[in-house]
Amino acid sequence: MVNFLKYKLVYYLLSATVILLGLYSIMRWGFKYSIDFTGGTNLEYQTDKKTNVNDAANIFKVNKVEVVEISQKDKTLIIRTKAMNETQEKLLKESLEKNLQTKITVLRSETVGPVLGKETLMKTLIASVLAILGILIYMSFSFKGFNFALSAILAMFHDLLVVIGSYSLLSHFFGAEVDTMFVTAVLTSMSFSVHDTIIIFDKIREYRNVEGRIEMEYGANKALTETMVRSLNNSMTIIFMLLALTLLGGSTIRFFVATLLIGTVTGTYSSPFVATPILVWLEKKRK
Amino acid sequence: MKIIKYLLPLFALFLIIWIDLPQNYKINFTVGKAKVNYTINPFSIDWNIFGFQIKKEFVTHLGLDLKGGSNLVFETDTSKVKSEDLQDALNSSRDIIEKRVNFFGVSEPIVQTVKIGNNYRISVDLPGIGNVNDAIALIGQTAQLTFKEEASAEAKVATSTPTILRLTKDTGLTGKHIKKASVTFDSQTGKPQVALGFNKEGVNLFSDITSRNVGKQVGIFIDNFIISAPVVQQPITDGNAVITGNFTVDESKKLAIAINSGALPLPIHLVEQRSIGPTLGATEVRKSVYAGVVGLLMVLLFMVVYYKKLGIIASMALMIYGLISFAIFRAIPVVLTLPGVAGFILSIGMAVDSNILIFERIKEELRKGKDFDIAIRLGFGRAIDAIKDANITTLTVAFILFNPLNWGFLPQFGMVRGFALTLAIGVATSLFTGVVITRRLINLFYKKN
Numbered sequence: 245m246v247n248f249l250k251y252k253l254v255y256y257l258l259s260a261t262v263i264l265l266g267l268y269s270i271m272r273w274g275f276k277y278s279i280d281f282t283g284g285t286n287l288e289y290q291t292d293k294k295t296n297v298n299d300a301a302n303i304f305k306v307n308k309v310e311v312v313e314i315s316q317k318d319k320t321l322i323i324r325t326k327a328m329n330e331t332q333e334k335l336l337k338e339s340l341e342k343n344l345q346t347k348i349t350v351l352r353s354e355t356v357g358p359v360l361g362k363e364t365l366m367k368t369l370i371a372s373v374l375a376i377l378g379i380l381i382y383m384s385f386s387f388k389g390f391n392f393a394l395s396a397i398l399a400m401f402h403d404l405l406v407v408i409g410s411y412s413l414l415s416h417f418f419g420a421e422v423d424t425m426f427v428t429a430v431l432t433s434m435s436f437s438v439h440d441t442i443i444i445f446d447k448i449r450e451y452r453n454v455e456g457r458i459e460m461e462y463g464a465n466k467a468l469t470e471t472m473v474r475s476l477n478n479s480m481t482i483i484f485m486l487l488a489l490t491l492l493g494g495s496t497i498r499f500f501v502a503t504l505l506i507g508t509v510t511g512t513y514s515s516p517f518v519a520t521p522i523l524v525w526l527e528k529k530r531k
Numbered sequence: 532m533k534i535i536k537y538l539l540p541l542f543a544l545f546l547i548i549w550i551d552l553p554q555n556y557k558i559n560f561t562v563g564k565a566k567v568n569y570t571i572n573p574f575s576i577d578w579n580i581f582g583f584q585i586k587k588e589f590v591t592h593l594g595l596d597l598k599g600g601s602n603l604v605f606e607t608d609t610s611k612v613k614s615e616d617l618q619d620a621l622n623s624s625r626d627i628i629e630k631r632v633n634f635f636g637v638s639e640p641i642v643q644t645v646k647i648g649n650n651y652r653i654s655v656d657l658p659g660i661g662n663v664n665d666a667i668a669l670i671g672q673t674a675q676l677t678f679k680e681e682a683s684a685e686a687k688v689a690t691s692t693p694t695i696l697r698l699t700k701d702t703g704l705t706g707k708h709i710k711k712a713s714v715t716f717d718s719q720t721g722k723p724q725v726a727l728g729f730n731k732e733g734v735n736l737f738s739d740i741t742s743r744n745v746g747k748q749v750g751i752f753i754d755n756f757i758i759s760a761p762v763v764q765q766p767i768t769d770g771n772a773v774i775t776g777n778f779t780v781d782e783s784k785k786l787a788i789a790i791n792s793g794a795l796p797l798p799i800h801l802v803e804q805r806s807i808g809p810t811l812g813a814t815e816v817r818k819s820v821y822a823g824v825v826g827l828l829m830v831l832l833f834m835v836v837y838y839k840k841l842g843i844i845a846s847m848a849l850m851i852y853g854l855i856s857f858a859i860f861r862a863i864p865v866v867l868t869l870p871g872v873a874g875f876i877l878s879i880g881m882a883v884d885s886n887i888l889i890f891e892r893i894k895e896e897l898r899k900g901k902d903f904d905i906a907i908r909l910g911f912g913r914a915i916d917a918i919k920d921a922n923i924t925t926l927t928v929a930f931i932l933f934n935p936l937n938w939g940f941l942p943q944f945g946m947v948r949g950f951a952l953t954l955a956i957g958v959a960t961s962l963f964t965g966v967v968i969t970r971r972l973i974n975l976f977y978k979k980n
Contacts, residue, residue: 288811330667330801351811353663357802360604371931378927425870428932428947432877432954435924442924474891477837481830481887482880488826489876494815496596497869504877 248468248516249461249524255517259402266409273416278423279324279354281368283361284312285333287323288352294319295344303339307332320351327357368427375431379438386442391526392449396441399519403437404430406510411503420499429500433507440479440515444471445523460527468516479512540971544851549574550589550858573861589861594868594949597816599809600658603667605799607651619784621651624797628653628670630756653799663806670799678704679750680740702740702749708733712787714780715773723783725774734770742766815869823876827853830883838890844969845886852882852964859956871949878957881925885965889914911970918965922958929955 279286297316300323304311310326328336333353341348356364379400384393407430414420447467486505493501552573576587595602607624609617621644629642632655641656657666680700710728717724729737740749741763748760751774761774831849834842856875860867867875893910901909932951 330664330804334664349808349810350806351808353804353806355801355804357606360802375928375931378931379924382924382927424947425950428870428950431928431932432925435928438924439922470895474887477833477887477891478884480833481883482877484829484833485823485826485876485880488822488829489819489873492822492825493819493873494869495818496811496815497819497873500870501873504873 245466245469246472247465248472249465249521252517252521255521259406259514259518263402263405263409266405266412269409269412269416273412275412275422276415276419278421279327279356279361280423281361281365283327283356283358285323285325285328285356286352286354287321287325287333288350289321289323289337289340290349290351291319291321291344291346292349293346295321295346297321299344300340303343304336307336307339309336327355329355364424368424372427372431376434379435383438383442389449391523392445395519395523395526396438396445398522399441399514400434400437402518403434403507403510403514407433407503407507410506411499414499414502418499420502425497425500426503429503429507433504433511436482436508437511437514440475440511441519443475444468444515444520447471448520448523460524464520464524468520472516475512475516479508482508544854546574547854547858550861551854587862589858590864591861592864592866593812593816594866594871595656595658595805595812596807596868597812597872598658599807599812600656601663601666601804601806603655603657603663603670603801604645604803605653605655605670606802607653607797607799609651609797617651619781620797621653624799625653628655631670632657632666651797652802659809663804667801667804676705676709677752677755678702678740679752680744681747702736704733704736704740708736714783714787723778723780725778725783725787727772727774729770729772734768737770737772738766738768741772816872819869819872819876823872823879826876827879830880834883834886841890841893845883845890848886848964848969849879849882851968852961853879855964856957856960859960860953865952865956866949867953868949870947871953874950874953875957878954878961881958882961882965885914885918885961886969888918889965889969911966915966918962922962925958926955929958 295316297314300316300321301311301314304314304323304325309328309332311323312326313322313324315322333355337348337350380393380397383396411420411422411426415422420426444467447470448464451463451467483505486501486508489501490498490505550573573589575589605628607621609620625642625644629640632640632642639658641654643654645652645654655670657663680702708729710730710733712725712727715724715726716722744763745765746763748762750757751759751761759774827849831846834845834849836842838845856878859865860875865871889910892914893906896906896909897903929951932947933955
């Protein structure tokens with residue numbers, strides 16, 4: 245039997261570091277929000293020869309379309325503006341083609357009106373609250389001990405902070421946007437995390453029932469030792485798939501899958517190394 | 532008896548593989564002197580049973596982000612329509628938009644009405660369309676109402692074409708000549724009809740037209756689609772005309788609204804538009820499938836290395852799981868978007884979960900010194916509770932994200948839904964394969980013990 249709980253200070257320190265890093269990033273750099281929530285237009289134009297980004301930006305200015313961001317990758321122009329309607333878009337495309345002297349293929353074009361954007365934000369928030377409530381209700385049913393439920397909830401929030409913090413870093417360094425898929429990824433990885441925690445707590449409870457009132461710490465260590473292998477293996481398979489998708493998969497879902505990956509990793513980590521120490525601590529205090 | 536037990540699952544497996552075959556896959560090769568030229572196609576049903584035609588094709592349905600295409604969402608302005616006419620106006624608009632979209636030559640367009648709070652929207656899916664701006668312009672356009680009469684008499688003799696198709700000559704009378712259309716009831720029969728009132732110019736035009744066409748049909752077209760072709764009973768000079776036919780009250784209302792608007796029954800404006808060019812979609816899907824295969828191989832390798840013999844069984848169960856899931860996607864059918872594909876790949880990773888749980892329990896029992904047979908039975912028993920428990924949270928989240936009842940306060944988007952659906956189907960199927968199929972396979976291979 246391995247005494248995992250002896251190192252609980254290490255775990256707390258690790259968690260604190262990651263979360264603080266995330267919080268710092270949020271405060272300093274915030275997030276990049278996708279047009280899903282803010283409204284606006286996203287354009288991805290492919291030109292048949294390399295063009296000058298500044299020239300392109302000017303054309304937008306001349307046509308009185310406010311550019312939020314414009315960048316260039318090889319022969320692709322990526323432009324984000326305030327919401328345009330379709331006539332403006334057509335005009336702009338023609339103007340660009342004429343002035344930059346190139347044919348433009350539309351790789352992607354998305355427009356979300358501002359009202360719709362706000363509405364989407366509302367709906368997503370409601371969905372998140374409902375999902376979290378659902379998970380909480382389920383947890384309180386599964387665990388008849390208040391301390392169990394509390395530790396699991398705290399672990400869940402730990403994971404939430406880690407994922408959101410990391411996404412802020414991804415936003416700043418890689419341009420990841422907060423969109424509806426991000427929220428989906430967060431909710432899904434939270435459900436994994438709870439799932440993992442339940443397995444361990446189940447074992448701990450089993451030991452408490454079978455072997456009577458044993459010392460909490462002893463029981464927890466025993467449960468952890470026995471479930472660790474299983475937990476790791478389980479997460480390994482999911483992580484393999486997600487890793488493959490992140491590195492090799494399509495670029496439009498890259499951040500979505502990366503978020504799922506981070507969520508799964510922290511979910512696996514938090515069940516034995518965050519939820520359990522908290523549980524043991526709470527139970528000890530209760531005595 | 533025993534043979535039947537094996538025959539049925541084997542047949543099921545064969546059927547599933549048949550459903551999962553790639554579409555339009557050609558094979559040509561030579562064996563000795565014989566040449567083989569064959570095109571593989573998945574299973575499809577086209578049967579005639581007791582006069583009922585049953586037709587179903589099992590093909591992969593790709594979402595717009597994979598096929599390329601556009602999704603447009605229009606918000607309708609319902610302020611000028613009375614509430615009892617609202618549903619009709621909405622359906623009318625939807626129908627007219629669908630006809631216009633069809634006219635554009637898009638294959639399998641989808642036009643739906645969506646209700647959000649007090650707003651009514653119309654969502655249009657246009658797969659594979661090249662120039663979306665033209666489509667948007669066409670959809671939002673004012674509808675053209677025209678009256679047409681029969682072309683020359685020679686045409687009538689030429690063929691036995693139905694009258695309706697011969698109504699091709701423009702009369703010059705259009706929607707802008709109509710002051711108002713309303714629903715009235717025939718004083719004698721009580722049947723509903725649509726009364727038309729023309730403006731001055733219209734009155735004259737209409738009088739000419741009806742004089743020319745007594746006893747013949749005159750066609751009323753919206754957007755070049757015929758909506759009614761009443762027979763002219765007598766010349767109408769006072770500008771009051773009635774369109775009679777076998778209308779229901781609803782149909783006459785719809786017609787009146789359509790004629791009245793001259794435009795779409797409800798004014799619309801575009802609030803959301805997403806277009807993906809087809810090349811981008813194809814690259815994305817190729818990369819993701821590749822990633823999925825790599826991930827799968829890693830998982831299989833891991834299982835075999837770690838759990839050895841049991842690992843091989845788990846790998847087989849996993850592949851069967853993949854086949855069944857894919858067959859389900861084709862059968863329902865589920866429209867696969869990129870997040871949907873991600874959800875499917877993710878659920879493959881989770882599918883192994885139940886197997887691992889069972890195997891670990893089995894190992895535990897073996898460590899305690901139990902017999903192999905008993906260890907297996909105990910392993911399954913204990914594990915099933917944990918498996919059930921564990922998957923409920925994932926299913927709950929998937930349920931909320933999928934939003935089956937289309938509640939207005941929850942997201943209704945294709946991408947999120949696609950992910951939730953494939954995830955949910957994946958979890959449910961994995962429960963099945965993880966428990967049922969693994970057990971069968973173990974029984975199959977360990978009978979000798």
